[in-house]
Amino acid sequence: MTGIFLCTCRRKKDPSAWLERAAKSLAGIPFFPYDAMCAPEGIRFAAARVKGEKLDKLLLAGCAALLHEGYCERISRAAGIPASGIDAVVLPARASSAEAVRIIRRAHAALELIPRFEIRRVPLGQEVLVVGDGQVGAQTAREVAALGYRTTLIEKDAPAACAAAADVEILSPATLASLDGRPGAYTARLRTSREGERQETERVFGAVVIAAGAPGADTRAAPFSPGRVIPLADLEGSIERQPRRDWPRLVAIVLDFCVDEGRASTEAALRSALAVRERFRREVTVLLRDVRVAARGLEALYDQARVAGVTFVKHAGSPRIRSSREGVVVSCRDTVLGEDVEISCGLAAVSVDGLPACADPSLAAAAGIDLDAYGRLQQNNVHLLPELSNRQGVFVIGACRGEAYQPEVLRDARDAAFSVHALLSQKILKVELSHALVDGDRCAVCLTCVRVCPFKAMRIDENEKKADCIAESCRRCGICVGECPAKAITLPAYADAIVMARAGMAERPTIGAVGER
Amino acid sequence: MKRYLVIGSGVAGGTAAGELARQGHKVFILESTGRIGGKVLSYCCKATDSCSRCGVCVAHDRIADALRHPRVSVMTGARIEKVESGGRATIVSGFFSNPRIAHNICTDCKACIEACPAGSISRYSRGGLTFTAIDYTSCLLQKGKKCSACADACPADAIRTAGGPKRRFTVAVDGVLIATGHETFNPVVKARLGYGRLPGVMTGLEAEQVLSRQDWLPAPVNGGGGDSAGVPARSVAFIQCVGSRDPRLKRNFCSSVCCAYALRMSRMLKARNPDMDIAVYYIDIQNFDKVFTPFRAELDRMGIRFVRGIPSAVARTGGQRLSLLIEDPEGKRATAEHDVVVLSIGVAPPEGAAEMASLFGLELDEFGFLRSNLAGVRVAGTCGEPQGIIDSIASARAAALELVR
Numbered sequence: 001m002t003g004i005f006l007c008t009c010r011r012k013k014d015p016s017a018w019l020e021r022a023a024k025s026l027a028g029i030p031f032f033p034y035d036a037m038c039a040p041e042g043i044r045f046a047a048a049r050v051k052g053e054k055l056d057k058l059l060l061a062g063c064a065a066l067l068h069e070g071y072c073e074r075i076s077r078a079a080g081i082p083a084s085g086i087d088a089v090v091l092p093a094r095a096s097s098a099e100a101v102r103i104i105r106r107a108h109a110a111l112e113l114i115p116r117f118e119i120r121r122v123p124l125g126q127e128v129l130v131v132g133d134g135q136v137g138a139q140t141a142r143e144v145a146a147l148g149y150r151t152t153l154i155e156k157d158a159p160a161a162c163a164a165a166a167d168v169e170i171l172s173p174a175t176l177a178s179l180d181g182r183p184g185a186y187t188a189r190l191r192t193s194r195e196g197e198r199q200e201t202e203r204v205f206g207a208v209v210i211a212a213g214a215p216g217a218d219t220r221a222a223p224f225s226p227g228r229v230i231p232l233a234d235l236e237g238s239i240e241r242q243p244r245r246d247w248p249r250l251v252a253i254v255l256d257f258c259v260d261e262g263r264a265s266t267e268a269a270l271r272s273a274l275a276v277r278e279r280f281r282r283e284v285t286v287l288l289r290d291v292r293v294a295a296r297g298l299e300a301l302y303d304q305a306r307v308a309g310v311t312f313v314k315h316a317g318s319p320r321i322r323s324s325r326e327g328v329v330v331s332c333r334d335t336v337l338g339e340d341v342e343i344s345c346g347l348a349a350v351s352v353d354g355l356p357a358c359a360d361p362s363l364a365a366a367a368g369i370d371l372d373a374y375g376r377l378q379q380n381n382v383h384l385l386p387e388l389s390n391r392q393g394v395f396v397i398g399a400c401r402g403e404a405y406q407p408e409v410l411r412d413a414r415d416a417a418f419s420v421h422a423l424l425s426q427k428i429l430k431v432e433l434s435h436a437l438v439d440g441d442r443c444a445v446c447l448t449c450v451r452v453c454p455f456k457a458m459r460i461d462e463n464e465k466k467a468d469c470i471a472e473s474c475r476r477c478g479i480c481v482g483e484c485p486a487k488a489i490t491l492p493a494y495a496d497a498i499v500m501a502r503a504g505m506a507e508r509p510t511i512g513a514v515g516e517r
Numbered sequence: 518m519k520r521y522l523v524i525g526s527g528v529a530g531g532t533a534a535g536e537l538a539r540q541g542h543k544v545f546i547l548e549s550t551g552r553i554g555g556k557v558l559s560y561c562c563k564a565t566d567s568c569s570r571c572g573v574c575v576a577h578d579r580i581a582d583a584l585r586h587p588r589v590s591v592m593t594g595a596r597i598e599k600v601e602s603g604g605r606a607t608i609v610s611g612f613f614s615n616p617r618i619a620h621n622i623c624t625d626c627k628a629c630i631e632a633c634p635a636g637s638i639s640r641y642s643r644g645g646l647t648f649t650a651i652d653y654t655s656c657l658l659q660k661g662k663k664c665s666a667c668a669d670a671c672p673a674d675a676i677r678t679a680g681g682p683k684r685r686f687t688v689a690v691d692g693v694l695i696a697t698g699h700e701t702f703n704p705v706v707k708a709r710l711g712y713g714r715l716p717g718v719m720t721g722l723e724a725e726q727v728l729s730r731q732d733w734l735p736a737p738v739n740g741g742g743g744d745s746a747g748v749p750a751r752s753v754a755f756i757q758c759v760g761s762r763d764p765r766l767k768r769n770f771c772s773s774v775c776c777a778y779a780l781r782m783s784r785m786l787k788a789r790n791p792d793m794d795i796a797v798y799y800i801d802i803q804n805f806d807k808v809f810t811p812f813r814a815e816l817d818r819m820g821i822r823f824v825r826g827i828p829s830a831v832a833r834t835g836g837q838r839l840s841l842l843i844e845d846p847e848g849k850r851a852t853a854e855h856d857v858v859v860l861s862i863g864v865a866p867p868e869g870a871a872e873m874a875s876l877f878g879l880e881l882d883e884f885g886f887l888r889s890n891l892a893g894v895r896v897a898g899t900c901g902e903p904q905g906i907i908d909s910i911a912s913a914r915a916a917a918l919e920l921v922r
Contacts, residue, residue, distance in 0.1 A: 038624040
């Protein structure tokens, strides 16, 4: 039974006649006027009536204060009614009783139709999977383990090089083959190989952190050529090994070859340029679109490089690199001088981060994570920055997501550990079962919903031969409802009848009569 | 359950408070003014027909989350006077101002706004964030009068005045998060750019405030301007790095946020006024988005002009326009005319950073930003390093982790 609580605090001018008319029109419905519903006494009044009259739903009518989320939470707690059983409508300050009754009746009709949703209490698994044993993955694993979660770290290359804490279980070489299930209990199929023999194990994890590192670039293809055009990372190695006499007169370092690079490559380029300049007294030219110095200490490093005599050429578009008799020629448009320049050098180092990037597509598919326009993990969505993903309880950080600047990724590692903790420390996830429902008779198992769901909440139930929605993953967005060609899916809190009732269409005999006046 | 103190109620402070409270801890927020939320409340949404991922709405949600939480208490008009160490706890004492609003009980009924005889109470509402703010400079109770009109009018009992205008407090907490935000660089220092002298020269922050109300920037008319009564500017220049990357001002660091706000604002202006001429004068564009190259290409396609080099001076032309003096590396001089010049001012350490450092025993870096090596005291957001909204949120959560573990 739905009780109507009408707040009369805004009706200072003798509300009794008004109320009498309203009560008469609403005869048969439990109706309780009160003069300050938003005050603590109002909440106590409602809670007492709910108990006394055995009400299971509340409709509040009055000013906009009743729409406030915090208020809804408080009255929900006091009255012991879930939020889905509470609705509030705003009555215009000078509404006639007939107008008020019409507004109340519509909301009441809609609320009556809303089913009483069960609350499912799901235990949250206290085991965490970390994918990738680079610095970021290892750091995350340590942080998560320190918070008291059983942590497993997998690495695709053998042997695992990481120095994770002793209480972290390490599997390597191991890859993630698939990730199914729901937040708090993801089933991961892990593919390991022991002594050449491939094995697959299934493990359940409460949360997953993906820190798979930068995708490997093909350093044999253009623009690279051995000994002349090398990856920037190899230049750093040569600085340690190569004697002074083997260094050419001029070294070029090329950033932003195709796409704009971040602070990580800028820092690496500046450090290498300084080392070559100061240790071997060679000319160094750094070619880049812009100097990315948006972090503590990078501007000072850039100043230091300029003072040391490193030349900077700011190019537009992509530089061209070709071989010549003495070595390599890098040509580009210099945007400071406004003219084309050619640089002949003995050695060119190109940062792989500036090449068209591409994450490991098999990992993305296995983990069910979207790709961004660069092909890296996780679409560019401000609401999911910096570590959240399209799947609740699955977090993505580091170079596989597109951030490689060390202070930032170490912060993101702590951030991801915090997210894991925020989710799993609840121990129990309370889920209102108002998720999308699939009508098995209509479902043609066409997979449209599985494809369009941004949250990987739809799957195929093999026993029932129909699509099925995971309540914990579903965010009640309604995309599957709209896209299903068989009209087999509904969101029970937004069923057609409820929406029609709320819009006042239920009172009308035909659907054609849209519009009020 | 542990107890934490968060100093500052902006993006970083709000995020940390909300997260800590959600994990079952009790959180006190200290805010020095009567208005919570910090600077982010005056930033505009920079979406066109698509989101530009500025994060202003995300920040609003974060702050709203903290305010609504029953375990978060906000003390406004607050000041810290003493910090002592009490074993594992930190004991912080000072005062806060009354009347104080319990934001987690307030139902936004506006009764206090109607009741206040001095008009000191206002309401902020944008996106998911709605709250009531008190201007303590005009509040009668703060002026020594006997007034409790707002508290008497509140039907939800959410306004408290007990303890007089300045109420003393002492809290013992398990951890302190300092998130006092930043100041913006005052461009009057760079006199040749004409800020405060030439109508039509405004700061990026002022442009944000104008653009959160309307779609265009006002050009100066008849020597006036600067307010929304002007005519729409047809040509706008953004000058980057004003007060950033400048060794002569002892500010040779990048402010990290100016390229992001200027480029997003220019995209929004251009999308709404396609005929507008927009030029961005810059040294280096700092990429700020996960997928930056297509974003930058979109700006080029839209016809936003990128001019490398910072104009050295702004002057008034015979008409109502502004003339920018541009010197190229070879010393050749040129001028460019615009209606409005937006100075992308940088981030400066917060007012009172030195005081905060001495109270808690922290270090200041060479530019005056806060740093902490103490286990129970963490620094997050722009008071530690210039950073954008998303980074401030991330730094606050990372700092919260260090406090709870």
